[in-house]
Amino acid sequence: MAVFTPVSLEDVTQWITQFPLGQALELKGISSGIENSNFFLTTERGEYVLTIFENLSFEQLPFYLNLMRHLADRGVLVPAPIANDKGELITALHGKPASIVTKLEGSSQMSPQPVHCAEVGAMLAKMHLAGLDYKLQQPNLRGLDWWHETTPLVLPYIPEDKAQLLKSEVHYQETFAACDHYKQLQVGPVHADLFRNNVMFDGERLTGFFDFYFAGCDTWLFDVAVTVNDWCINLDTGVLDEARVRAMLDAYHAVRPFTEAETHAWQTMLRAGALRFWLSRLYDFYRPREAEMLTPHDPTHFERILRERIATPAPELF
Ligand SMILES: Nc1ncnc2c1ncn2[C@@H]1O[C@H](COP(=O)(O)OP(=O)(O)O)[C@@H](O)[C@H]1O
Numbered sequence: 001m002a003v004f005t006p007v008s009l010e011d012v013t014q015w016i017t018q019f020p021l022g023q024a025l026e027l028k029g030i031s032s033g034i035e036n037s038n039f040f041l042t043t044e045r046g047e048y049v050l051t052i053f054e055n056l057s058f059e060q061l062p063f064y065l066n067l068m069r070h071l072a073d074r075g076v077l078v079p080a081p082i083a084n085d086k087g088e089l090i091t092a093l094h095g096k097p098a099s100i101v102t103k104l105e106g107s108s109q110m111s112p113q114p115v116h117c118a119e120v121g122a123m124l125a126k127m128h129l130a131g132l133d134y135k136l137q138q139p140n141l142r143g144l145d146w147w148h149e150t151t152p153l154v155l156p157y158i159p160e161d162k163a164q165l166l167k168s169e170v171h172y173q174e175t176f177a178a179c180d181h182y183k184q185l186q187v188g189p190v191h192a193d194l195f196r197n198n199v200m201f202d203g204e205r206l207t208g209f210f211d212f213y214f215a216g217c218d219t220w221l222f223d224v225a226v227t228v229n230d231w232c233i234n235l236d237t238g239v240l241d242e243a244r245v246r247a248m249l250d251a252y253h254a255v256r257p258f259t260e261a262e263t264h265a266w267q268t269m270l271r272a273g274a275l276r277f278w279l280s281r282l283y284d285f286y287r288p289r290e291a292e293m294l295t296p297h298d299p300t301h302f303e304r305i306l307r308e309r310i311a312t313p314a315p316e317l318f
């Protein structure tokens with residue numbers, strides 16, 4: 001169940017005349033989303049995805065939609081938002097913000113091999129470089145400030161050993177963020193949630209990154225760490241798989257070479273990537289928001305990854 005706002009083909013018939021897409025021919029609800037109402041939309045011009053945003057507002061959306069447009073215009077494989085006849089990427093439908101983006105071919109690769117990780121690494125580096133001249137600014141809204149504010153909200157619900165780990169890791173990350181190595185890290189727009197379910201593959205060919213609604217400006221290395229922590233691990237133990245890590249990092253490095261400062265920050269950043277999702281999953285688990293997160297993700301998965309990253313050094317960046 002994921003279509004929160006029902007839309008019929010008739011509803012779209014008039015609305016779509018403002019887009020250069022010809023007539024709407026078919027509209028099919030997508031059941032797998034959890035945040036928004038998504039539809040596959042076929043028009044005379046091709047196949048698209050129509051999204052009605054259930055939580056993000058007209059004011060919040062331009063950063064994400066313009067970023068996708070910016071990246072698509074520079075050859076990064078992401079859904080390209082379609083502008084209406086006024087040049088707008090976000091238009092009201094049933095009183096809520098809505099957008100149409102191009103449909104990516106393929107499906108998510110949930111059991112990736114090194115070849116898939118290499119594709120993701122190379123495209124991620126390309127995306128970081130393409131974002132350099134993006135003009136809109138927004139911090140990563142799930143970054144350090146959010147960790148600081150959210151930790152006290154979950155502490156009452158978790159046992160002492162987890163509480164200790166959470167507090168000490170947030171403190172460790174805050175201390176690191178104040179050091180010179182951190183300040184030298186490359187920053188820019190990052191996806192910040194590039195998990196396997198947010199990337200499409202057609203066989204071994206990557207067809208695109210999507211779901212940019214956690215994007216913000218942060219260190220590029222944080223993006224790499226989040227991605228490695230999902231794509232390159234044994235899912236039962238959280239232990240890194242050397243072949244997949246190497247494939248992803250080498251492919252990234254070949255497009256955008258890692259810097260000296262990044263090598264110093266790498267182990268800490270992998271911990272930051274684990275902490276970010278441990279904390280958001282704890283928050284969603286203990287303080288569920290109404291009508292969202294129908295089945296909260298398991299927080300212990302990222303607690304395990306965090307403990308593993310603290311205990312075992314990861315392969316070097318290059
Ligand atoms: N541009 C796209 N091209 C192809 N499929 C897409 C696209 N955008 C979304 N989807 C499909 O819709 C599903 C839900 O999208 P997602 O962004 O995860 O929704 P939500 O934000 O509601 O969680 C995805 O798993 C994917 O199958």
Ligand SMILES: N[C@@H](CCOP(=O)(O)O)C(=O)O
Nearest residue numbers: 193195197198211277281297
């Ligand atoms: N990737 C996050 C949750 C965000 O959900 P998404 O479906 O929008 O990627 C997690 O696994 O905790």
